[in-house]
Amino acid sequence: MKNFQYFRPSSPEAAVALLDKTWGTAELLGGGTDLLDLQKEYVAQPSKVISVAAIKGFDGISVLEKEPPVVVIGAGTKIATVASDSGIKEHFPALASAAGGLGTPQIRNMATLGGNLCQRNRCWYFRDEHVRCLLKGGDKCYALDGENRYHAIFTKEHTCVIVSPSTIAPALIAYGASAEVLGPKGKRTVKLAEFYRAPRKEGEREHVLEANELVLSVSIPAEKGLRSANYEVAQKRSYDWPMAQAVVAFHLDGKKAKEVRIILGHVAPTPLIADAAMKEVEGKEITEETAAKAGEAATEGAKPLKQNEYKLRLLAVAVKRALLTAAGAKKYWVT
Numbered sequence: 266m267k268n269f270q271y272f273r274p275s276s277p278e279a280a281v282a283l284l285d286k287t288w289g290t291a292e293l294l295g296g297g298t299d300l301l302d303l304q305k306e307y308v309a310q311p312s313k314v315i316s317v318a319a320i321k322g323f324d325g326i327s328v329l330e331k332e333p334p335v336v337v338i339g340a341g342t343k344i345a346t347v348a349s350d351s352g353i354k355e356h357f358p359a360l361a362s363a364a365g366g367l368g369t370p371q372i373r374n375m376a377t378l379g380g381n382l383c384q385r386n387r388c389w390y391f392r393d394e395h396v397r398c399l400l401k402g403g404d405k406c407y408a409l410d411g412e413n414r415y416h417a418i419f420t421k422e423h424t425c426v427i428v429s430p431s432t433i434a435p436a437l438i439a440y441g442a443s444a445e446v447l448g449p450k451g452k453r454t455v456k457l458a459e460f461y462r463a464p465r466k467e468g469e470r471e472h473v474l475e476a477n478e479l480v481l482s483v484s485i486p487a488e489k490g491l492r493s494a495n496y497e498v499a500q501k502r503s504y505d506w507p508m509a510q511a512v513v514a515f516h517l518d519g520k521k522a523k524e525v526r527i528i529l530g531h532v533a534p535t536p537l538i539a540d541a542a543m544k545e546v547e548g549k550e551i552t553e554e555t556a557a558k559a560g561e562a563a564t565e566g567a568k569p570l571k572q573n574e575y576k577l578r579l580l581a582v583a584v585k586r587a588l589l590t591a592a593g594a595k596k597y598w599v600t
C-alpha cells in the first residue's frame with residue numbers, strides 16, 4: 266500500500282476542503298471495505314485519506330414531517346443499521362432486503378450508505394493491479410473478449426462493460442430517492458435515478474459526483490400504500506454480489522398495478538430502469554402470466570457477452586418473482 270496522510274475532519278465542509286479537484290489523489294473513507302482493498306492492490310493510490318467517521322450528524326435515520334413524509338438517512342449510517350431499522354423494514358422492504366442481504370454481518374457493520382453508493386466496480390481486470398484497461402488509462406477493455414460471465418448484458422454503446430455494484434441503489438431509485446451532495450460551492454440534490462453513469466476512461470467514476478464532492482445523506486419519500494420488493498439471484502446467500510437483481514414498486518388501484526417502477530441491478534454499467542417491463546404491467550393485475558411477460562420484456566435490448574447469456578433468464582425470473590412478491594401473491598425472498 267502506498268503511504269498516505271490520514272485526516273479525520275469533524276464537519277462535512279472541512280472534509281470537502283481536503284478533497285482535490287481531480288480523482289485519484291484524495292479519497293473519502295467510509296467503512297473502508299472497498300477503499301482499503303483497492304489501496305492494498307495499488308488500484309487506488311491516494312496521498313490523502315479523509316475519514317468521515319468523526320463528522321457530527323453524519324449518521325442516523327430521521328423523518329421529516331412532510332406530505333408524504335421523507336425519511337433521511339445520513340451517508341455515514343452503517344448498512345446494518347439501515348437493514349434493521351423498523352421504519353425502513355415497514356415502509357421500504359426492498360431497501361431493507363437489499364441492505365440485509367449484502368455481503369456479510371461484518372461488512373454490513375462496517376460499510377456506510379455513502380460508501381456503498383460510491384463503491385468502485387468489481388471487474389476483476391480493473392481490480393488487478395497489473396492490468397491497464399480503459400478505466401486505468403489503457404486502450405482496451407479486457408472483459409470484452411475475456412472472462413466476462415459476471416459482466417453486463419446490456420452492453421450496447423458501452424466500451425466498459427462493468428455492472429453497477431450497489432444492490433442498495435436500485436432500491437433507492439425505485440423509491441424515488443435523492444442524494445444531498447456537498448461540494449466547494451455548496452449543496453445540491455441529485456436524484457438517485459440520475460446519480461450513476463457508465464464510465465469510459467480513467468478519471469471517470471461510476472457516478473456523477475465531482476472529485477471534491479461528498480454525499481451527505483439520502484432522502485426517500487414515504488409514499489402511502491406503495492408496495493415493493495427486491496429479488497436477487499445469487500450463487501450463495503452470503504459473501505457475494507448477485508448476478509441479477511430486480512426491485513419493483515407500485516401502487517394498487519383495486520387489483521391493478523399503477524405507477525409501476527422496475528429497476529434492474531447487476532446487468533448493466535448503471536442501475537437500469539426497465540421501461541418495457543413497466544409498460545407490460547402498468548394498469549394490469551399482477552398474475553403469474555403478467556409478471557412473466559414483464560420479466561421477458563425486461564430483457565429487451567440486452568446484448569450479452571460470450572459467457573453471460575445465462576443472465577437473461579435470471580433477470581426475467583428476478584423481475585417476475587419481485588412483482589409477485591410485492592403483489593402479495595407469493596413470497597420468494599425473506600431476509
Ligand SMILES: Cc1cc2nc3c(=O)[nH]c(=O)nc-3n(C[C@H](O)[C@H](O)[C@H](O)COP(=O)(O)OP(=O)(O)OC[C@H]3O[C@@H](n4cnc5c(N)ncnc54)[C@H](O)[C@@H]3O)c2cc1C
Pocket residue numbers: 292293294295296297298299300301317340341366367368369372375376377378379380381382383384385430431432433478479480481504505506507
Ligand atoms: C464479499 C463482499 C460481498 C459484497 N456484497 C455486496 C452486495 O451484495 N451488494 C453491495 O451493494 N455491496 C456489496 N459489497 C460491497 C460493500 O457493500 C461495499 O464495500 C461497501 O458498501 C462500501 O462501503 P464503505 O463505507 O466501506 O466504503 P469505503 O470503502 O469507505 O468507500 C468506498 C468508496 O466510496 C467513497 N465514499 C465513501 N463515503 C463517501 C461519501 N459520503 N460521499 C462520497 N464518496 C464516499 C470512497 O472514497 C470510496 O471511493 C460486498 C463486499 C464484499 C467484500
Ligand code: SF4
Pocket residue numbers: 386388389390391398399400405406407408409424425426427
Ligand atoms: S469492463 Fe471496464 S473495468 Fe473491466 S476491463 Fe473492461 S474497461 Fe476495464
